[in-house]
Amino acid sequence: MPRVQVNLYATLRRYVGGAPSVEVEIDPGRTIEAVLAGLGVPTDQTRILFLNNRAANLSDTLKDGDQLGVFPALGGG
Amino acid sequence: MAVIYRVNMTDLSVRSEAPGPGYLETGGRGLTSALIAAEVRPTCHPLSPENKLVIAPGVLTGTGAPCSGRLSVGAKSPLTGTIKESNSGGMGAIAMATLGIRAIILEGKPADRGLYRLIVNTEGIQIEPADELAGLGNYETVGRQYEEFGDKVSCLSIGQAGEMGAAAASIAVTDVEGRPTRHCGRGGLGAVMGSKGVKVIVIDPRGGHRPKPADVEAFKRGAQKFQEILKGHPLTGEGLPTYGTNALANVINQAGAYPTRNFSQGQFEGTEAISGEHQHDVILERGGEIAHACHRGCTIKCSRIYVDENGQYVTKGPEYETIWAHGADCGIDDLDAIARMDRLDDDFGLDTIETGATIGVAMEAGIIPFGDAEGAIGLLEEVGRGTPLGRLVASGAEVLGKAYGVSRIPTVKGQSMPAYDPRAVQGIGVTYATSTMGADHTAGYSIAANVLGVGGTVDPLKPEGQVELSRNLQIATASIDASGLCLFVAFAVLDKPEAMDAICDMFSGLLGREFTADDYLALGKATLAREREFNRAAGFTAADDRLPDFFKTEKLAPHGATFTVSDEELDTVYNFVGE
Numbered sequence: 001m002p003r004v005q006v007n008l009y010a011t012l013r014r015y016v017g018g019a020p021s022v023e024v025e026i027d028p029g030r031t032i033e034a035v036l037a038g039l040g041v042p043t044d045q046t047r048i049l050f051l052n053n054r055a056a057n058l059s060d061t062l063k064d065g066d067q068l069g070v071f072p073a074l075g076g077g
Numbered sequence: 078m079a080v081i082y083r084v085n086m087t088d089l090s091v092r093s094e095a096p097g098p099g100y101l102e103t104g105g106r107g108l109t110s111a112l113i114a115a116e117v118r119p120t121c122h123p124l125s126p127e128n129k130l131v132i133a134p135g136v137l138t139g140t141g142a143p144c145s146g147r148l149s150v151g152a153k154s155p156l157t158g159t160i161k162e163s164n165s166g167g168m169g170a171i172a173m174a175t176l177g178i179r180a181i182i183l184e185g186k187p188a189d190r191g192l193y194r195l196i197v198n199t200e201g202i203q204i205e206p207a208d209e210l211a212g213l214g215n216y217e218t219v220g221r222q223y224e225e226f227g228d229k230v231s232c233l234s235i236g237q238a239g240e241m242g243a244a245a246a247s248i249a250v251t252d253v254e255g256r257p258t259r260h261c262g263r264g265g266l267g268a269v270m271g272s273k274g275v276k277v278i279v280i281d282p283r284g285g286h287r288p289k290p291a292d293v294e295a296f297k298r299g300a301q302k303f304q305e306i307l308k309g310h311p312l313t314g315e316g317l318p319t320y321g322t323n324a325l326a327n328v329i330n331q332a333g334a335y336p337t338r339n340f341s342q343g344q345f346e347g348t349e350a351i352s353g354e355h356q357h358d359v360i361l362e363r364g365g366e367i368a369h370a371c372h373r374g375c376t377i378k379c380s381r382i383y384v385d386e387n388g389q390y391v392t393k394g395p396e397y398e399t400i401w402a403h404g405a406d407c408g409i410d411d412l413d414a415i416a417r418m419d420r421l422d423d424d425f426g427l428d429t430i431e432t433g434a435t436i437g438v439a440m441e442a443g444i445i446p447f448g449d450a451e452g453a454i455g456l457l458e459e460v461g462r463g464t465p466l467g468r469l470v471a472s473g474a475e476v477l478g479k480a481y482g483v484s485r486i487p488t489v490k491g492q493s494m495p496a497y498d499p500r501a502v503q504g505i506g507v508t509y510a511t512s513t514m515g516a517d518h519t520a521g522y523s524i525a526a527n528v529l530g531v532g533g534t535v536d537p538l539k540p541e542g543q544v545e546l547s548r549n550l551q552i553a554t555a556s557i558d559a560s561g562l563c564l565f566v567a568f569a570v571l572d573k574p575e576a577m578d579a580i581c582d583m584f585s586g587l588l589g590r591e592f593t594a595d596d597y598l599a600l601g602k603a604t605l606a607r608e609r610e611f612n613r614a615a616g617f618t619a620a621d622d623r624l625p626d627f628f629k630t631e632k633l634a635p636h637g638a639t640f641t642v643s644d645e646e647l648d649t650v651y652n653f654v655g656e
Contacts, residue, residue: 009327010320010354020349047311048530050331053344053635055528055536069331073311075529075568076322076353076379076397077496077518 109151135561139174291589299582347410402433
């Protein structure tokens with residue numbers, strides 16, 4: 001079964017027991033939104049998404065070996 | 078009554094004057110740049126008596142407007158040779174505003190090369206000899222002032238770097254606890270203060286009064302609305318207070334734009350160990366403090382108190398840029414070592430961005446290896462001792478890189494780039510190249526739309542749309558920098574149009590006349606036009622508005638990106654001047 005790595009940051013880690021990263025088995029063609037929903041991460045709190053280090057959208061579909069980076073609203077500098 | 082003080086360090090005299098009509102409705106960077114442009118010969122040497130150091134709170138500072146405690150310092154920069162404004166939090170700006178002071182202008186240079194301190198209070202400004210402070214760091218310098226004057230004063234001071242005229246020297250501003258942790262870091266303005274023979278400025282606001290708005294009710298309505306917006310926005314209301322500025326480390330690393338080992342890679346394998354999330358956990362485990370305000374009236378509270386394993390105070394923050402500069406850029410993943418370097422930077426009075434970037438170049442040169450935290454601390458300590466190598470470190474990345482024959486030197490107009498690689502975030506490359514300040518992220522924070530999804534979305538890896546993005550942000554930033562508001566309010570302003578209305582309401586209430594968004598942006602445009610003209614007269618041309626060549630020729634992993642915004646496009650950033 002295809003697997004993706006989901007890296008969660010800041011306040012979003014509370015939804016996966018504080019873990020910085022989880023591996024998830026997916027059906028081919030699953031969207032980022034569906035994977036996050038399956039983890040219990042509220043998508044209305046996700047603001048910055050990366051799929052393999054490029055900006056992504058919740059509707060983007062995933063394939064084996066993909067790496068996700070998911071952040072709430074953050075800034076600084 | 079609003080007052081501008083002129084402190085002549087040649088004959089040790091002080092003169093007060095009423096601000097001219099053109100200066101009444103501006104402040105902060107708007108005022109420092111207007112005064113420098115009007116009064117300083119652009120080709121003068123930055124450490125000569127002809128240069129002036131202008132210190133100014135913002136228009137809204139001291140009024141009770143949320144997050145309005147920024148202090149601007151301006152001069153011709155010894156680092157870049159351009160006009161320069163560097164701003165800071167801390168309590169100094171509020172203390173000045175409480176005394177009705179719109180600006181303090183330091184002029185001339187003492188013939189005896191002595192050191193002095195300035196005492197600023199309701200009586201005016203007194204100049205006193207202070208040779209006993211020579212060679213002291215900022216912590217000891219301000220500690221002695223607090224012993225003498227009590228805890229109600231604020232201090233602006235320089236450390237050893239400023240005394241030696243180093244181009245990376247900062248001016249420290251004391252925070253709420255009276256520690257010298259907030260800095261006007263960029264551009265070496267501590268060296269200008271040192272050249273005037275001023276070690277410390279003690280500002281005693283007792284007996285002063287908060288500036289009174291012409292229309293108190295209108296002002297209050299705007300301030301209250303603004304506070305609600307800042308508290309309700311997820312970034313200014315939760316992200317920044319909880320994780321601080323260093324929440325960005327993982328974001329920028331994910332984007333492949335986290336400059337690593339002197340800008341040779343775009344991702345750092347040690348990021349998690351120096352991330353805002355890890356920093357948050359370490360601080361709370363050890364009994365430090367998160368959600369700390371650097372000045373009274375700040376509702377965002379992005380600062381923190383960092384303590385060691387025994388719970389003893391080490392330093393503030395450290396901030397994102399500092400942790401990157403001394404961390405990823407040097408291949409160092411030890412947060413405690415980085416905190417020690419932040420403390421040394423604050424004590425010696427050094428810009429943490431310039432200093433970290435310089436150590437990265439020193440590692441590239443082979444003076445010490447990448448990843449050598451103790452070696453990096455040793456290099457910094459050389460600054461405090463004033464050794465020849467220490468003086469090179471305190472002179473910035475370009476000088477040290479040239480001295481050691483390094484070809485990869487990440488500077489524009491002599492100033493080191495901060496924590497975003499312009500190949501992976503092209504919009505910030507436009508700001509680095511064209512800002513009147515040299516490579517400066519705060520001058521036009523394109524990261525917002527390029528990476529953070531704030532204020533629209535522009536693909537960070539393509540050249541399209543970057544010039545317009547940077548131009549608009551540079552104008553808006555110059556306006557914010559005049560207001561005294563912290564730049565971080567921009568995250569809410571870019572997302573919520575009603576925040577701009579609230580700012581205009583505060584200006585209208587304070588000034589007693591209708592103040593529109595157009596008036597606000599006009600402040601920024603006028604400032605940029607003056608700064609640009611100063612730089613032109615100082616000898617800068619379009620050829621100076623460029624990134625170092627390696628950003629066009631060396632591909633950056635993981636995207637294999639180079640900087641692709643054309644020179645012709647860069648030359649259109651300032652096409653609004655003269656409109």
